[in-house]
Structures are given as C-alpha cells and as structure tokens.
Amino acid sequence: MRTLSLLLTFLLLIGWIAIARYAYICVILQTCESQEIRHIPTNDTANKVRPKTLTIRYNDTVILKDYEEFSFSEGQVQPATHSDNDRLLDDLATYLINNPQRQVKIYGRFRPSEAELKNGIFENLGLARANAIRQQLINRGIAEDRMALDYEQSSGEILGRPITFKLSGDSEKTESYKRVLFTFKDMTFSNANFAIDSEVFRPSTQFLIYADSLQTFLSKNLTQSVRIIGHTDDDGNEFYNETLGRKRANSAKAFLQKMGIKNKIIISSMGESQPAAPNTTEANKQKNRRVNFLLKK
Numbered sequence: 001m002r003t004l005s006l007l008l009t010f011l012l013l014i015g016w017i018a019i020a021r022y023a024y025i026c027v028i029l030q031t032c033e034s035q036e037i038r039h040i041p042t043n044d045t046a047n048k049v050r051p052k053t054l055t056i057r058y059n060d061t062v063i064l065k066d067y068e069e070f071s072f073s074e075g076q077v078q079p080a081t082h083s084d085n086d087r088l089l090d091d092l093a094t095y096l097i098n099n100p101q102r103q104v105k106i107y108g109r110f111r112p113s114e115a116e117l118k119n120g121i122f123e124n125l126g127l128a129r130a131n132a133i134r135q136q137l138i139n140r141g142i143a144e145d146r147m148a149l150d151y152e153q154s155s156g157e158i159l160g161r162p163i164t165f166k167l168s169g170d171s172e173k174t175e176s177y178k179r180v181l182f183t184f185k186d187m188t189f190s191n192a193n194f195a196i197d198s199e200v201f202r203p204s205t206q207f208l209i210y211a212d213s214l215q216t217f218l219s220k221n222l223t224q225s226v227r228i229i230g231h232t233d234d235d236g237n238e239f240y241n242e243t244l245g246r247k248r249a250n251s252a253k254a255f256l257q258k259m260g261i262k263n264k265i266i267i268s269s270m271g272e273s274q275p276a277a278p279n280t281t282e283a284n285k286q287k288n289r290r291v292n293f294l295l296k297k
Contacts, residue, residue: 093140126151191289199247233285245269
C-alpha cells in the first residue's frame with residue numbers, strides 16, 4: 001500500500017509540473033505551434049446577430065463605431081466567432097499603429113454565475129477574456145505593454161457588453177488611475193492572496209502557476225531582478241497603508257525565496273497612493289488591494 005501511495009503521489013507531482021510548464025511555455029512565452037488564438041463557436045452564441053453598438057472613443061471623440069458586440073458562451077474565455085469582431089480588431093490595430101502615442105485599456109466582463117471561475121494565471125474570467133482580445137491585437141502587431149486589462153462583473157446573467165475599450169494618451173500621468181497590465185513581466189494579484197487586514201501571504205492556484213513559471217524564467221535569466229510593490233485601498237491612514245503594503249510585498253518575497261529563487265528581489269510599497277480604480281465600491285477596493293510583480297534587467 002505504501003508503494004502504491006508513493007506512486008500516486010509521484011504521478012500527481014508529474015502532472016502538476018506538466019501543467020505548470022505548459023503555462024510557462026505555451027501560455028506565457030507563447031512558443032507552442034498551436035498558440036495562435038482560435039475562435040471557438042460555442043452553443044447558442046455563434047450564429048446570433050448582435051447589436052452594432054460597440055463604440056471606441058478617445059476622450060470625447062468617436063474613433064470607431066457601429067461594430068457588433070463581442071459574445072462569450074458561459075464559462076468560455078474565447079469569444080464566439082463573428083466576422084464583425086475581426087473587422088473591429090483590424091480597424092483598432094490600424095488606429096493604434098497609426099497613433100503610436102495611444103494606449104488602450106481592455107475591459108472584460110463576467111456573469112455572476114461565473115464569479116468563482118478562474119483561467120490560467122488570471123483570477124477571473126473578465127481578465128482572461130480581456131487578455132484573449134489582447135492576444136488577438138498582439139497578433140495584429142500591437143505591443144503588449146500598450147494594452148492594460150481591467151474587469152467587472154455584470155449585474156445579471158446577460159453580459160450585454162462583454163468587452164469594452166478605453167483609449168488614453170502615451171503617459172500614465174494622463175490616466176486618472178494606475179494602469180494595470182497583467183503581463184508576465186508586469187503581473188498583479190489581488191488581495192485574494194491575503195486575509196483582510198493581514199500581511200500573511202496565502203498563495204492562490206493562479207499565483208502558484210505564475211510563480212512556477214517565474215522561477216523557470218529567472219533560473220535562465222540570472223541578471224533579471226524582481227520588484228514587488230504592495231498597494232492598498234484608502235481605508236485607514238496613509239502611514240498604516242504604506243506599512244501594510246510593504247509587509248505584504250515582503251511576505252510575497254519570502255515565498256519566492258522559499259521556492260528557491262536566487263535573483264535579486266526588491267520590495268516597496270505605494271500604499272493607497274496609486275489606486276487602479278476609485279475607492280467607492282468593495283469591488284473597486286479589491287482591485288486596489290494588490291501586489292505587483294515587475295521584472296527588470
């Protein structure tokens with residue numbers, strides 16, 4: 001029985017390593033031959049005519065308008081196939097290429113019934129869906145770091161507008177709130193990895209997938225350093241929040257070091273000074289309670 005138990009443990013370990021390596025090689029580095037994003041028509045969404053209400057503005061100027069809304073079947077990350085969505089992405093890519101000073105934030109939505117669903121290194125389907133759209137724009141020649149991601153939960157089971165776009169200028173100073181990229185070299189995890197008002201780090205499955213890939217990358221790039229930045233919402237005073245952000249960043253650093261990462265790790269805290277969203281709702285406060293991982297040479 002002991003031999004059988006050891007064998008099962010070994011097989012589970014091999015399975016976990018395979019999944020983590022796939023995440024690093026195929027999902028993050030995107031070097032698999034089959035990595036090209038595929039449109040997947042699913043159940044009842046692929047053939048329905050959707051309203052042509054998708055509009056993209058820069059400040060008060062309409063840049064693109066009268067495109068069909070995207071559509072996602074329940075639990076799916078890839079949008080249902082529709083040629084008008086491709087037309088929008090083609091036109092948006094052309095605009096971004098012709099206006100290199102512009103950046104875009106892509107918002108993905110998820111249903112209340114999908115609130116507990118995760119995908120890869122992303123903590124919710126809204127981020128995963130926004131990332132799927134970003135990957136299609138990358139395939140059209142747009143640099144990854146020009147596209148930030150955001151998410152929100154819809155009020156009902158009908159998504160209505162599953163994907164929206166917000167254009168901005170070339171400087172973060174033109175943004176009201178901090179741009180959060182959610183890329184491998186600039187990744188963010190929310191306070192789901194911490195208890196409320198606690199600095200004790202309790203990594204989620206999504207963080208473990210990312211951390212394993214990070215360890216593999218750093219072991220092959222010893223000159224790379226990691227900067228971990230703690231952020232908070234505006235509950236409490238500024239000094240308390242700066243201290244809490246630093247403690248959380250330090251806890252994340254200790255976890256990476258226990259994994260065996262030898263690269264230089266620098267910690268800092270922005271406290272409440274760089275909100276990603278207004279601190280007006282609990283959902284927005286969760287976006288602001290976050291830890292940011294930056295890779296630097």
